[in-house]
Amino acid sequence: MDYNFKDIEKKWQDIWDKNKTFAASDDYSKPKYYALVEFPYPSGQGLHIGHPRPYTAMDIVSRKKRLQGYNVLFPMGWDAFGLPTENFAIKNKVHPALITEKNIERFKGQLKMLGLSFDWDREVNTTDPDYFKWTQWIFIQMFKKGLAYKSEMAVNWCTSCKVVLANEEVVGGVCERCGGEVVHKVKSQWMLKITEYAQRLIDDLSEVNYLDKIKTTQKNWIGRSEGAEVDFTTSEGDILTVYTTRPDTLFGATYMVISPEHPILKKWESKLKNNDAIFEYQEKSARKSDFERTEMAKEKTGVKLDGVYAINPVNNREIPIFISDYVLMGYGTGAIMAVPAHDTRDYDFAKVFDLPIIEVVKGGDVTKEAFTDCATGIMTNSGFLDGLSVEDAKVKIKDWLEETGKGKKKVNYKLRDWVFSRQRYWGEPIPIVHCDKCGYVPIPESELPLTLPEVESYMPTDNGESPLSTLDSFINTTCPKCGGPAKRETDTMPQWAGSSWYFLRYCDPHNDKELASKEALNYWMPVDWYNGGMEHTTLHLLYSRFWHKFLYDLGAVTTKEPYMRRTSHGMILGEDGQKMSKSRGNVINPDDVVNEYGADSLRLYEMFVGDFEKTAPWSTKSIKGCKRFLDRVWALQDMLIDGDDYRDELKASFHKTVKKVSEDIENLKFNTAIAALMSLINEIYATKQINKAELKTFITLLNPFAPHITEEIYENVGFGGMLNEQNWPEYDETLCVDDTIEIVAQINGKVKAKLVVSVDESKDDVIAKVKSEPRIQNAISGKNIIKEIYVPGKLVNIVVK
């Protein structure tokens, strides 16, 4: 009987579907396990060969947990708002909802074809009004708490997508999605105050089990720094406040630099003697795109403000003020004190403009380069700070600043507030109206969801407004507060909105009273294990933690953090080691692979290919090896003999394998779990037989990885019931050790012989045996034995001279 994977896989997928085998139960008395994968964007291309990697991994975890008696929630859904769908709609004049529906159907079919044990009764779709009703509801709550606000500001504008981008969406100065040029544009935008949560987003990382690199990336992105604000008085009597992490170097501040956009420039206009040059410089930096600005990062440019100066508060020296685009308006105060001796950028600038460089920390050579080392330097030329270490000087100067009222301690973050408006059609409408009398007013919650109107064209307008702005019937409304005429907000939310809380909806997906019931959230949350891409560490992961914390403050959820554990998978590359892309012609289609080798082989291959966290190139040859392994598993049926316990010669191997597979799944080491099963089958083949107890354990261990073939064998053999209803095998630690062990005999650390001894043999006996080995005798004869090292169960090392 051949292994006919096509029929077998179809058969079991239908059975699982019909029986709702993997539906999470609402019986809250059972122990729960919530396993989560990132829901995909249902693109027109269909499933990528990389998708099954994380999905299979968490499917394995879910299937194992079910066998271990947990009530498992392993849901799936669609993050379906987004630009590609909208662009397709524009091009082909079809409603994005129709395209989305079609794409979802295709994706769903492909996921089912892989035998993933999702609970399809809990499917969510971010574009479903019953879903985004609650996305809008959360936004309104944020608005009410002052965390959503509208602000006139310079934003990143993609000239190709004609849409505002969040800072996180600008990569290398260009649009993350289309690679188009990104320029600055001043627009009125909805913003979310994620900065208010910056500290908590750092602090609470200590309560969760994320991979260290994920925690590090999040911390770096939030970018906390400790320093001080220092007030400089100017010749005009204004206070110019700077932020610095090196207040200890205040005596070395020989000039100041403010951002070209700094508002104080307007105020000083009448005092300044070189307004033309200043204006020209401002114009030039405003025109620069982010890309150009980073390109130019090497050469320092700027203009000295002629007519005003500042006074260094620590020594009352008069120092010049410059504008330069290396000072950013968006960080700190938009103004800096420049200490060229101890800051590389200030040093470069000082060299260009021939400004004095005063050493205030000894330890380097400031005639050659800036000395920035904080750990070893000693203060000098710094009045009351002289002789102190940098660390001590920081403390002392901060105290001095606070005592004299010339400054204060200050913590700063690189994280900025989240630009939340998009000038697009295919997104959640922002549920706010603007009334001339009442300002911005949220629409009543009873009117949610605020759905998208039908429009003629999905094309964003050239002046940067949303397609919704052309629709008078949508825009014109009445103010919920005063009843007067009002206009609706025409911007929509970014794609990150719907994915910031979807894991909560899975807990109670059909609830029309609240985003999910308290009972459901109490039982299911937090997510026990969330796996997703590294590329979402600074976007989705941070955003969703922020929303969750907000909902926690609101009392809508009961846990501070949404995810207890976060891991990350590596990408699947093309066979040539390059990223898969149509243009390279190295794309592998999952449909073809499943058709040729079967879903079980594909699942096995993607788990076996290498370290789960690392990228791995696709290899058609390797998947054949996995198929071959399954063929061998299938053939075990022909070797079947009776027996209700493991045979003695395989007992230890079985216990060891159960232990290894159980542990490896928990530790994200699917590749070695499969290797252990391969080793075991090799041992079984050597005996040419397998008994029923052994077969049952073997296919149960393999079931999470290859669910179809194992279920089929289970049925064929007639064990009774279904494999997915059985128990995960147990192991006995004491039975994991063999009766005899191989001991390595070394001379001076080099292996000379190997011998088999029984486990309970004493140290002296083992050493005596080692010494009686001919090769050892050879090596020690005529030499002095200096030392004998005995590592129980491992080796004996004899040191001779």
Place this chain on the structure above:
RNA sequence: GCGGAUGUGGCGGAAUUGGCAGACGCGCUAGACUUAGGAUCUAGUGGGGUAACUCGUGAGUGUUCAAGUCACUUCAUCCGCACCA
């Protein structure tokens, strides 16, 4: 520049607290069975050497009875951030 990784056979990759380097798979070689083999089974497979032996985890130094693993130095590659004061 800063931050995070990674470096092991022909290839993908294994290796608790330092304790047999190369598990498992691919590929390759030989044999068996076959009309056939791009199927299957069995055996072999890091380099050098007939052999005893010896050399081997990017490079170098050190610690140790013992180092892929620890320390220091260095090189290369990848990823993220990038004038964050």
